[in-house]
Amino acid sequence: MTSISRRGLLRTGAAAGVLAATGLPIRAQQAKRGGRLVVGLSGANTSDSWDGRTHSDVFIISAAQGAVFDSLTEVAADGSLVGELATDWEASSDAKTWTFNLRQGVTFHNGKPFGADDVIESLQLHVAEGSKSAAAPLVEPIAEMKKLGEHQVQFVLNAGNADFPYLMSDYHLLIYPAGQIEEAIAQGIGTGLYRNVSLDPGVRWVGERVESHYKDGEFGWFDEIEFIAINDNTARMNALLTGQVDAINRIDFKTEQLLRANPAVRIQEVTGNQHYTFPMLTNIAPFDDVNVRKALKHGINRQEMLEKVLFGHGQIAADSPIGPANQYMAELDPIPYDPDQAKYYLQQAGLDSIDVNLSASSAAFEGAVDAAQLYQASASAGGININVVQEPADGYWSNVWIKKPWCACYWSGRATEDWMFSSAYQEGVAWNDSQWDSEDNERFQNLLVEARATLEPALRREMYGEMQQILRDEGGVVIPMFANWVQAVSNKVATPDTIGNLWQMDNSRLAERWWMA
Amino acid sequence: MSNVLRIILQRLALGLLTLFVVSVVIFAAVNLLPGDFAQVILGQGATPQAVESIRRDLGLDQPVVLRYFDWLGGALTGDLGTSFAQANFASFVGEGAARGTTVMQQIAPRFANTMFLAGVTALIAVPFAVGLGILAALYRNTAFDKGANVFALTSISSPEFFLAYVLILFLAVLNPILPSLSNIYAGMGLGERLERTLLPALTLTLVVTAHMMRMTRAAIINLLASPYIEMARLKGMSPMRVIVKHALPNALAPIINVIAINLAYLITGVVVVEVVFVYPGIGQLFVDSVKIRDIPVVQACCLIFAAAYILLNLVADILSILSNPRLRHPK
Numbered sequence: 001m002t003s004i005s006r007r008g009l010l011r012t013g014a015a016a017g018v019l020a021a022t023g024l025p026i027r028a029q030q031a032k033r034g035g036r037l038v039v040g041l042s043g044a045n046t047s048d049s050w051d052g053r054t055h056s057d058v059f060i061i062s063a064a065q066g067a068v069f070d071s072l073t074e075v076a077a078d079g080s081l082v083g084e085l086a087t088d089w090e091a092s093s094d095a096k097t098w099t100f101n102l103r104q105g106v107t108f109h110n111g112k113p114f115g116a117d118d119v120i121e122s123l124q125l126h127v128a129e130g131s132k133s134a135a136a137p138l139v140e141p142i143a144e145m146k147k148l149g150e151h152q153v154q155f156v157l158n159a160g161n162a163d164f165p166y167l168m169s170d171y172h173l174l175i176y177p178a179g180q181i182e183e184a185i186a187q188g189i190g191t192g193l194y195r196n197v198s199l200d201p202g203v204r205w206v207g208e209r210v211e212s213h214y215k216d217g218e219f220g221w222f223d224e225i226e227f228i229a230i231n232d233n234t235a236r237m238n239a240l241l242t243g244q245v246d247a248i249n250r251i252d253f254k255t256e257q258l259l260r261a262n263p264a265v266r267i268q269e270v271t272g273n274q275h276y277t278f279p280m281l282t283n284i285a286p287f288d289d290v291n292v293r294k295a296l297k298h299g300i301n302r303q304e305m306l307e308k309v310l311f312g313h314g315q316i317a318a319d320s321p322i323g324p325a326n327q328y329m330a331e332l333d334p335i336p337y338d339p340d341q342a343k344y345y346l347q348q349a350g351l352d353s354i355d356v357n358l359s360a361s362s363a364a365f366e367g368a369v370d371a372a373q374l375y376q377a378s379a380s381a382g383g384i385n386i387n388v389v390q391e392p393a394d395g396y397w398s399n400v401w402i403k404k405p406w407c408a409c410y411w412s413g414r415a416t417e418d419w420m421f422s423s424a425y426q427e428g429v430a431w432n433d434s435q436w437d438s439e440d441n442e443r444f445q446n447l448l449v450e451a452r453a454t455l456e457p458a459l460r461r462e463m464y465g466e467m468q469q470i471l472r473d474e475g476g477v478v479i480p481m482f483a484n485w486v487q488a489v490s491n492k493v494a495t496p497d498t499i500g501n502l503w504q505m506d507n508s509r510l511a512e513r514w515w516m517a
Numbered sequence: 518m519s520n521v522l523r524i525i526l527q528r529l530a531l532g533l534l535t536l537f538v539v540s541v542v543i544f545a546a547v548n549l550l551p552g553d554f555a556q557v558i559l560g561q562g563a564t565p566q567a568v569e570s571i572r573r574d575l576g577l578d579q580p581v582v583l584r585y586f587d588w589l590g591g592a593l594t595g596d597l598g599t600s601f602a603q604a605n606f607a608s609f610v611g612e613g614a615a616r617g618t619t620v621m622q623q624i625a626p627r628f629a630n631t632m633f634l635a636g637v638t639a640l641i642a643v644p645f646a647v648g649l650g651i652l653a654a655l656y657r658n659t660a661f662d663k664g665a666n667v668f669a670l671t672s673i674s675s676p677e678f679f680l681a682y683v684l685i686l687f688l689a690v691l692n693p694i695l696p697s698l699s700n701i702y703a704g705m706g707l708g709e710r711l712e713r714t715l716l717p718a719l720t721l722t723l724v725v726t727a728h729m730m731r732m733t734r735a736a737i738i739n740l741l742a743s744p745y746i747e748m749a750r751l752k753g754m755s756p757m758r759v760i761v762k763h764a765l766p767n768a769l770a771p772i773i774n775v776i777a778i779n780l781a782y783l784i785t786g787v788v789v790v791e792v793v794f795v796y797p798g799i800g801q802l803f804v805d806s807v808k809i810r811d812i813p814v815v816q817a818c819c820l821i822f823a824a825a826y827i828l829l830n831l832v833a834d835i836l837s838i839l840s841n842p843r844l845r846h847p848k
Binding site: 040045046047132198200202203204228229230231232234235238239241242243244245392394395397398399 | 550551552556557558559567568570571600602603623682685689690693696697698700702703792793794795797801802805806809
């Protein structure tokens with residue numbers, strides 16, 4: 001691999017941003033303006049609003065970041081980072097000071113021109129007194145936000161973070177007009193391609209294309225967008241099959257064949273970072289013994305679980321949470337199913353056989369109880385007697401997860417390695433569901449901090465590779481598989497060759513990226 | 518007539534008592550469910566601090582009894598409170614930005630939609646069921662009567678969602694006549710609204726027809742042995758005329774009763790149908806609210822359901838009194 005210098009990387013990043021702003025993407029030549037896109041989406045709530053701090057599900061994210069609002073940066077469909085309201089950015093050598101140049105000539109839907117104040121005020125929302133923003137951990141490390149000019153802001157971080165521009169693409173971090181934020185939240189006033197026409201929370205959203213936009217000729221082909229909240233799986237499928245909607249998210253695998261048999265629709269499937277896990281508390285016996293953990297990892301039949309729980313809609317994982325939508329996913333060999341090895345590691349731990357409880361519920365992921373039972377069956381050959389404890393779905397995350405020594409869980413993954421690791425694998429963080437700390441592996445924790453402030457991509461790849469290897473070999477989380485994002489689209493709608501895999505529905509940016517065929 | 522008035526007042530008083538009992542039961546039941554609003558809304562992110570801060574903001578840290586009387590006090594003065602979801606949202610953005618959506622404001626449009634669906638269904642189902650019942654009585658013990666019975670009993674015995682899917686299959690998928698999505702919204706024309714509402718209305722019609730039709734048929738046949746019917750027949754009246762002019766008015770009381778109960782069902786029992794057809798009615802709101810333990814909304818919905826039953830039963834009783842001269846003019 002050719003080495004890329006820090007400045008070189010930044011320049012490419014900036015170049016990509018400029019290219020995205022001016023040039024034409026590969027498929028755009030065939031794309032054309034016009035039409036009304038109607039989409040049936042699950043994940044709508046009666047509490048949905050235009051407040052980015054509360055966003056957590058696909059319906060409102062697709063409407064907010066996907067259509068009405070913009071963020072500073074954006075993860076393109078191919079996984080690269082491009083500028084959205086920022087055109088380019090540069091870091092100091094310790095990755096502590098970041099300077100962003102903002103796009104000029106952008107206006108909000110109410111006519112207010114966009115500038116540095118909007119960025120600063122919008123980000124401060126997340127760390128305001130009493131705010132419960134889910135994105136607070138992303139904004140808190142910013143020690144200082146400085147307005148260098150009308151279209152330039154500088155962020156000084158508490159500690160170096162090479163991924164900072166990536167974090168700014170988070171769907172919570174929407175840019176609102178300064179001084180009018182309350183109004184903007186009430187009415188949905190952003191800088192996006194689509195103006196909010198009406199939002200009926202938990203029911204429907206309608207948007208119309210703004211007349212001119214900085215993404216013209218590149219994105220935003222529809223004249224109008226309508227999202228309909230359809231939480232029921234069958235109703236969603238029916239709506240697509242009867243042509244009332246043009247696309248739906250979350251296909252029910254059990255009835256997928258019906259969709260495949262219909263020539264008027266096609267199924268879109270991408271593997272992203274969403275993964276199903278079985279975290280064990282590494283500070284509690286018997287999971288504090290690395291040999292027991294190794295034995296358990298040899299006792300799971302990943303291929304069988306992928307086929308029976310996900311109906312093949314996924315990819316085998318190697319006990320590392322870093323997935324195909326990350327930059328530095330390591331090529332690890334998943335630990336094979338091998339009862340003899342499981343027995344061997346149990347002997348290393350001084351045991352002939354072991355009895356453990358595994359808590360599971362459909363709240364963890366669909367089919368979690370089935371997965372636990374499959375695990376039970378496969379592990380018994382290796383002297384591991386798993387007792388599957390079926391927990392109630394209600395209160396699962398409060399009463400079972402991180403409370404019971406071993407349970408089923410899922411993670412939707414994170415855009416960057418550091419973000420994922422510092423959410424669930426850093427010593428002492430709230431969601432560290434395996435209680436993974438420096439007593440388990442000091443090297444991992446040191447690398448985590450070191451890699452965060454390292455800008456050199458080759459070095460980072462090496463460090464993150466080593467961390468993933470450590471998790472595979474010794475980690476307290478069994479990660480058997482990545483689950484695909486599976487959605488269906490009518491042939492009336494055309495989609496680019498590359499579909500984003502960070503999050504469902506083309507990273508929730510279907511309104512922007514798709515067009516009428 | 519004062520007699521009727523007294524009954525109405527009595528029933529209304531009893532109804533209020535029933536509503537009170539219902540509210541106690543619902544409040545207790547929702548509190549018995551595992552997990553509360555804070556835990557459910559935070560999901561995987563339910564750290565003790567976050568749960569605690571939401572509970573504090575919403576007053577969920579107060580004892581249950583105290584919270585109930587708080588709510589009751591509000592409800593008695595006509596304030597059903599603010600839904601937890603909205604209150605939680607308000608605590609995010611500060612009181613100023615939250616538009617203070619109350620439970621009433623949240624429920625009103627949904628309730629109007631449910632009433633619209635119930636109305637359309639009633640317009641189809643009541644004439645259909647009563648007509649079918651009359652015809653079944655007229656042609657009793659014929660192939661038509663048996664066919665109508667089998668049809669009605671089959672449809673009432675099938676679960677609603679199954680009927681819904683059968684109708685979707687035949688009327689939306691195989692023969693695309695009607696839309697399978699009933700997402701009506703404000704500002705939609707009446708014609709389109711009716712078209713979208715038709716499939717759920719037909720499903721509900723199938724569910725409620727059997728009860729009303731069988732009662733109509735039974736009540737009429739019951740009377741056919743009476744001497745005055747025989748007299749009418751001896752006068753040489755056509756069988757249809759005998760039934761409609763002479764038997765039906767006297768059979769009205771039980772029929773009205775059954776119709777009222779079924780109308781109440783149309784308001785309260787439409788949850789499944791609304792979910793299958795994505796109809797934005799109160800049933801869907803109710804399900805969403807139970808899921809997140811949003812007690813103020815659940816309470817309000819339950820009160821509406823209970824009130825619908827009480828009022829429609831009252832109406833049924835009054836109408837059956839009015840339709841019965843013996844009750845209307847007691848000696």
